[in-house]
Amino acid sequence: MNRRIAVPERLAQRVTATFGDAGRRWVAEVPDVAAAVADRWALRLGDPFPEGTHALVLPAVRPDGARAVLKLPLRDGENDAEAFALRAYDGDGAVRLYGHDPATGAMLIEQAEPGDPLLTHPDMAAAFAIACGLVLRLRRPAPPGFAFPSMRSLLAGWVAQWTQLALELRVTGDPDRAAPLTAALRLARRQLRHYREAGVLINRDTHLRNIVAAGREPWLVIDPKPVVGPPAYEAGLPVLLMLGAEPTPDAADAVIEQVAAGLRHDPAEVRDWALLRAVENMTWNRGGSGSQTGFQAVSARQAAVLMRRYDADPWALPGPDTRRKTEMADVERRRSWPPPANSVTGSRHEVRR
Numbered sequence: 001m002n003r004r005i006a007v008p009e010r011l012a013q014r015v016t017a018t019f020g021d022a023g024r025r026w027v028a029e030v031p032d033v034a035a036a037v038a039d040r041w042a043l044r045l046g047d048p049f050p051e052g053t054h055a056l057v058l059p060a061v062r063p064d065g066a067r068a069v070l071k072l073p074l075r076d077g078e079n080d081a082e083a084f085a086l087r088a089y090d091g092d093g094a095v096r097l098y099g100h101d102p103a104t105g106a107m108l109i110e111q112a113e114p115g116d117p118l119l120t121h122p123d124m125a126a127a128f129a130i131a132c133g134l135v136l137r138l139r140r141p142a143p144p145g146f147a148f149p150s151m152r153s154l155l156a157g158w159v160a161q162w163t164q165l166a167l168e169l170r171v172t173g174d175p176d177r178a179a180p181l182t183a184a185l186r187l188a189r190r191q192l193r194h195y196r197e198a199g200v201l202i203n204r205d206t207h208l209r210n211i212v213a214a215g216r217e218p219w220l221v222i223d224p225k226p227v228v229g230p231p232a233y234e235a236g237l238p239v240l241l242m243l244g245a246e247p248t249p250d251a252a253d254a255v256i257e258q259v260a261a262g263l264r265h266d267p268a269e270v271r272d273w274a275l276l277r278a279v280e281n282m283t284w285n286r287g288g289s290g291s292q293t294g295f296q297a298v299s300a301r302q303a304a305v306l307m308r309r310y311d312a313d314p315w316a317l318p319g320p321d322t323r324r325k326t327e328m329a330d331v332e333r334r335r336s337w338p339p340p341a342n343s344v345t346g347s348r349h350e351v352r353r
């Protein structure tokens with residue numbers, strides 16, 4: 001019999017800040033889910049790992065004494081695919097999936113031990129090489145039987161959301177935010193126009209906390225967020241992580257070269273996907289609480305640096321079909337140009353909501 005699990009305070013705060021009422025509900029209910037699943041799989045549970053962002057993750061011991069990890073995610077439409085990706089990897093460069101309960105999203109996973117994140121590696125160049133090796137190794141044909149999220153539908157969603165946002169920014173007259181958004185919108189539309197699905201399973205969340213020290217292999221990937229789409233998309237996240245919170249154009253050029261070499265892509269393509277990812281992050285969870293503004297502000301700075309190599313006209317919306325007549329008439333009626341001075345100054349380093 002396990003004692004009742006307490007959700008770590010920081011996890012509770014993060015989930016509530018991001019998901020509001022749904023987050024509060026999850027924090028209240030997840031200890032019961034943990035107890036029920038542990039009963040069903042006859043697990044002895046340990047104390048939760050402190051690092052979880054949207055999931056309660058606990059060490060667990062199986063009836064045969066084998067050590068495992070129980071992961072109970074706050075289901076957001078994206079993480080349902082995690083179990084199917086782990087199954088597709090089948091232990092090859094990633095932790096193994098032992099069990100999955102589709103009703104709750106609970107996963108029982110091989111425990112990587114000692115489990116230290118690759119982020120703590122003393123040699124960052126070596127860590128980067130290890131991470132690139134794993135990213136390349138995990139790419140494989142998407143297995144049949146599960147509809148993984150597709151890059152095509154992600155792109156279509158971005159085009160719809162960003163077009164709307166670009167139109168709104170015309171109204172408020174905020175060129176600093178509009179310029180990267182417009183550049184990314186143009187890229188997303190081009191990607192969508194030329195899209196050919198190659199059926200490759202890629203991971204949109206390979207960062208150095210999601211690669212941990214293990215026994216049967218030195219390092220294993222945990223926590224995959226799979227997408228079926230173009231492999232170069234995977235290059236966007238490492239560029240942004242290496243660019244950090246105070247990006248500069250020179251640093252961006254250097255990082256893009258490094259990631260392109262490590263993941264064997266064309267640097268121009270890497271820049272495209274890095275800008276798309278930065279704008280995706282910048283516009284993530286727009287309806288959510290203010291706690292995301294730090295992340296969104298950093299993403300906006302990264303987007304502003306990355307877009308310098310693209311057409312910088314913030315108001316040139318791509319494609320005539322984005323300018324639906326009624327919307328544009330409405331926009332033109334309300335638009336003030338030139339924009340008021342206070343909407344230009346001060347907006348470079350913060351995302352206004």
Ligand SMILES: Nc1ncnc2c1ncn2[C@@H]1O[C@H](COP(=O)(O)OP(=O)(O)OP(=O)(O)O)[C@@H](O)[C@H]1O
Pocket residue numbers: 049051052053054055057069071073079095109110111112113115209210212222223
């Ligand atoms: N299989 C595992 N072996 C060892 N440690 C693990 C394992 N799975 C998770 N952990 C530990 O728990 C932490 C949180 O797990 P994980 O990364 O899966 O959750 P998360 O980041 O909250 O997930 P998500 O991004 O889905 O919200 C990890 O950073 C790691 O320290």
Ligand SMILES: [Mg+2]
Pocket residue numbers: 053209210223
């Ligand atoms: Mg993680």
